[in-house]
Structure formats: structure tokens, C-alpha cells
Amino acid sequence: MTTDPLDTYLAYGQRSLTPAPIGEAESAFAGARADIHARIAARIEGLRPRLHEFAVDLYHHPELGFEEHRSVQKIAELLAEEGVETEVGVFGLPTAFVAHAGSEVGDGPHFAVIAEYDALPGVGHACGHNVIAGIAIGAFLALRDVVAETGGRVSLIGTPAEEGGGGKELIIRAGGFDDVDAAGMVHPSVGHEVSPIYGSGTTGVRRIRVAYHGRAAHAAGTPYLGLNALDAVVTAYQGIAQLRQHILPIDRIHGVITNGGSAANVVPELTEAHILVRSSEIDTLKILTQRVVDILEAAALATGTRAEIDLDAEPAYLPLANNIALTKHWARHLTDRGRTVPLKPKVVRQGGPSTDMGNVSQYVPAIHPALGLGGDGTIVPHNAGFADISILPDALNALADAATALGSAAADYLVDADLRTAVADEFVARGGRVRWED
Structure with a gap:
């Protein structure tokens, strides 16, 4: 008996309309020691002026997807100031880059921190990718300082052309995530909003x-x-x-x-x-x-x-599948920064944006939480005013908090074998590794 595609569409869609089941908000896994988290926070606090300067610089010099040569150069320069060597032009993409710290390939768990840095035509960094890059740099540098104690490996992967071009999917196709065990990034949002633990992802x-x-x-x-x-x-x-x-x-x-x-x-x-x-x-x-x-x-x-x-002249962007076990650790550390993380969305989703981080989340366990940059919530991403918000004091505070929470969540993952098992089990239960095939 042949199934009507429309019936299949409605059956799958009904699942998406149903709110996620509510479990325990707090993770049962201990993660890294308190002193490691304190060092991560202190490191990012020390980097705060430099990260702010970086975010402002990208704001004033926005570059479109696959053309982010100056932006990548600025990232490489900042990392070089901290003694980090950056490989630029990797995975067959001139504006992709990678930096590593910790153990050798295959020796222990590998967490990838994801950076975006492309802008939008006409409205510049109206999606806050200048802040995303700053968050990723801060989290990576803080993890670099503690990775000898956490064990494992941490990478900073620079992914071009999120706004159109699918840089992350192209990196996946080039094998850039084949040895990655988990990944994470943080995306700016409106007002002072924080994404819920049990979110429903993107389209x-x-x-x-x-x-x-x-x-x-x-x-x-x-x-x-x-x-x-x-x-x-x-x-x-x-x-x-x-x-x-x-x-x-x-x-x-x-x-x-x-x-x-x-x-x-x-x-x-x-x-x-x-x-x-x-x-x-x-x-x-x-x-x-x-x-x-x-x-x-x-x-x-x-x-x-x-x-x-x-x-599909450009790669399809897959729906985002946030790993809840890992998201709980992001929420734990963001709460420690004085920000309230809601347990679930206020309303059932009614559509939403898309990101090629969805492709990563279907390939390895990943998180993509959102954190508001300030303002009254009336100026939204992809509006020119949102770019202006991205360099105000509230946005700098959000950048530092997001980098600290992301770095600490990654440290928990690297340290705690039981957490890694839970993250992997959730990923497998959801369907495991998925590649786009039409």
C-alpha cells in the first residue's frame, strides 16, 4: 500500500506541532570542577576589551558570504596575539579557518566551537555575526587555557556564508566534522531573550x-x-x-x-x-x-x-536539533551569570528562520542557543538597527556571558564521560547522523 505524501506530511508535521516533553531542567551530570569554570570566566573577562574591539571592527567592515577575507584576517590576528596558529583557507573554502588546542586527533573527546562572521547585503551585521565570532573566539581561548586539565581536544571552526551559501554543509562534505564529537555556538536574539532549554529548533x-x-x-x-x-x-x-x-x-x-x-x-x-x-x-x-x-x-x-x-543551487539547510543534554549545561552556566533560562517556549512554534548549523546538528550532537543583545525587543535580526545594537554595552555583556556559558558547557563535555554518553545516546535516539539526500 502506497502512503500518500500529503498524509506523510501531516503526520510528521503533527509531531512538530506537539511541544517537547518536559524533563528535569537541571542536568544530573557533574561536569568540570568549579575552579575550571572560574578560570574560564576570568579568562573571558580579561579578554572582554579585546573582544568588544573585535566586534565593533567587524560591525564597521561587514563582508558578504565567501568574501569575508578581512574578517578572517582579523580573527587570525587576534588569535595570533594569544599564541594560537590559525589555518585559513581550509576545507576548500578561502574564508574558512580552523584552530586547535589540546590532544592530538583521536586522543580523547573533540569539541568544536563554531564561528560565523558573514554579513547581510545592505544591512551589515544585522544578524549579529560579529558577536557570534566574538563569542566563539572567547570560548575557544578560555578552553585552550584549561584543556590540559579537561583532557580531549577543542577546535575553533570558522564557517563562512551562513546567510546564504551553506558554508557549514560544504565543510561537512569536505570532512571537516568527521572527527568532531560535539559542537556548539550561540546566536544573538532580540531584547534580553534567552532560548529555552526545551526549544524546538529552527526550520x-x-x-x-x-x-x-x-x-x-x-x-x-x-x-x-x-x-x-x-x-x-x-x-x-x-x-x-x-x-x-x-x-x-x-x-x-x-x-x-x-x-x-x-x-x-x-x-x-x-x-x-x-x-x-x-x-x-x-x-x-x-x-x-x-x-x-x-x-x-x-x-x-x-x-x-x-x-x-x-x-538546491545552494545547499539545503536542515532543521536544527539542539542536544538537550548538552543544552542543560549551557543553561546551568548561563544561570550562574544571572540570566534566567526558561524551561520551554512560551508558545507553540509558528515557523522560524533557518541556519546551516542545522546541518551540523544532524551530523554531530550540537547546541545553538540564543541570547538577546538588549534593546526593547522591537528591533529584530535582519533589520539594520539590530547591527547597531550589536555594539552597545548590553551586547558586550551578552557576548561575555555567552562565551563563558559555552566554554563551561564544552569543558563539562570534555571532562564528564557520563555526560558524553548521555549526549551521544540522545543523538542516536533522535536518529543518529543524517546527511542531506534528495
Whole structure:
């Protein structure tokens, strides 16, 4: 018996609509000694002026994905000041980098701290990646100072083009995470919000570019000789708009017509659109994408044009799967910094953004908590005002707190074998290592 894809879509989606079960908020695992955490906090406090200077510098010199040459140079310079050698241009990406501390490859657990540093077109660091990089640098340098006592290995992996390009997925494909046991980063959020322990992650996203090829003709004299590519792209857009009311509330489809033709008195022979499809499960992402592709092809059939569909020209971003066992340790140490970590989201998710950290979280156990940079909560990421917030005193405090909590959570992981087992068991129970396959 063949299962209807729509039934599969709804079944998977119902799971995503159901709030995560609530367990104990506090971890049962001891983690690293108190003096190790104190040293991590003190190290980051000592780095605070330099990390702030770094975040401000990136704010003033934003660079787009795969073009972050100056940003990477500044990171390498900062690390060199601390006696750390950085390998730049790794994994086949000129603006990817890696730095290591601790044991040799294969000797003990390996935790990767993830850095992002690309900006957005027109609005600069409106997603706070200048702060993300500062958090990662601080956490890595603090861990470097204690890794001889925790054992294991810590790496700082610089991942370009999160805002579009999928640097982390490209690094995965190049084997950059093959020897990593767990990974973590922290993302800025609005106001003073802190992500809950039992969050529901982000959506995955696939990008579709479509071009409709028709036949030009004089729009007044001989329109009957033409095949209207504008009719095709408009029909497709309207079909997608009609689909929106029949998708799960956690899913999103949005897009723009990037080329509507060249002249009003010519039957358009070429039009183009860019569409994003988002869903919170890998299977629903595949099914929903196929529904959109069906609409795009139907629009061509209806207008006698030809659809040229480019699916996943950039790597798909997979839904984020935060490792709860490890997130509890982040929450423990952030609480020690005086910030309240909610147990669960206030409301059931209604869609959300996407990140290629989702790909990492499907490949190794990972965490991607969020911490607000300040402000009144009305200025959100991807708004130019959010970039301005990222260099204010509240943001510097958030940077230091996030770096301390991330470094301490990583130290707990490196020290505590029972915690590592719990992290791994949770990862396996969720499905284990997943690679994107269409």
C-alpha cells in the first residue's frame, strides 16, 4: 500500500506541532570542577576589551558570504596575539579557518566551537555575526587555557556564508566534522531573550530558482504568436499563494519575482523567480518542496512555456536539533551569570528562520542557543538597527556571558564521560547522523 505524501506530511508535521516533553531542567551530570569554570570566566573577562574591539571592527567592515577575507584576517590576528596558529583557507573554502588546542586527533573527546562572521547585503551585521565570532573566539581561548586539565581536544571552526551559501554543509562534505564529537555556538536574539532549554529548533530551508522560457511577440500586433512567460511566473506565484493556506502553521513558503520581462509592448519570453521553502522536519521539507515544484511545472503547462527549475543551487539547510543534554549545561552556566533560562517556549512554534548549523546538528550532537543583545525587543535580526545594537554595552555583556556559558558547557563535555554518553545516546535516539539526500 502506497502512503500518500500529503498524509506523510501531516503526520510528521503533527509531531512538530506537539511541544517537547518536559524533563528535569537541571542536568544530573557533574561536569568540570568549579575552579575550571572560574578560570574560564576570568579568562573571558580579561579578554572582554579585546573582544568588544573585535566586534565593533567587524560591525564597521561587514563582508558578504565567501568574501569575508578581512574578517578572517582579523580573527587570525587576534588569535595570533594569544599564541594560537590559525589555518585559513581550509576545507576548500578561502574564508574558512580552523584552530586547535589540546590532544592530538583521536586522543580523547573533540569539541568544536563554531564561528560565523558573514554579513547581510545592505544591512551589515544585522544578524549579529560579529558577536557570534566574538563569542566563539572567547570560548575557544578560555578552553585552550584549561584543556590540559579537561583532557580531549577543542577546535575553533570558522564557517563562512551562513546567510546564504551553506558554508557549514560544504565543510561537512569536505570532512571537516568527521572527527568532531560535539559542537556548539550561540546566536544573538532580540531584547534580553534567552532560548529555552526545551526549544524546538529552527526550520530547514530549500531554495528554488525558476526561469520560464516563452516566445516573444508584439504585444499589440501579434500577441497570439507569443508564449507569455510573465503569465507563467504569475500563475506559479498565485498557485504557491493558494498552497500557503493548506500547509502546516510551522512551515513557510515565500519568494520574489526577480525578472518580470523587459518591455510592456513585448510578450515576455523570459521571467524568473526565487522561492524559499521552510519546514521543521527533513521529510516534510522534501514533501513540501515537491508540492511547490509541481506548481511551478503546472504553471508552465498552463501557459505553454518551459520551466527551468534549479533546485538546491545552494545547499539545503536542515532543521536544527539542539542536544538537550548538552543544552542543560549551557543553561546551568548561563544561570550562574544571572540570566534566567526558561524551561520551554512560551508558545507553540509558528515557523522560524533557518541556519546551516542545522546541518551540523544532524551530523554531530550540537547546541545553538540564543541570547538577546538588549534593546526593547522591537528591533529584530535582519533589520539594520539590530547591527547597531550589536555594539552597545548590553551586547558586550551578552557576548561575555555567552562565551563563558559555552566554554563551561564544552569543558563539562570534555571532562564528564557520563555526560558524553548521555549526549551521544540522545543523538542516536533522535536518529543518529543524517546527511542531506534528495
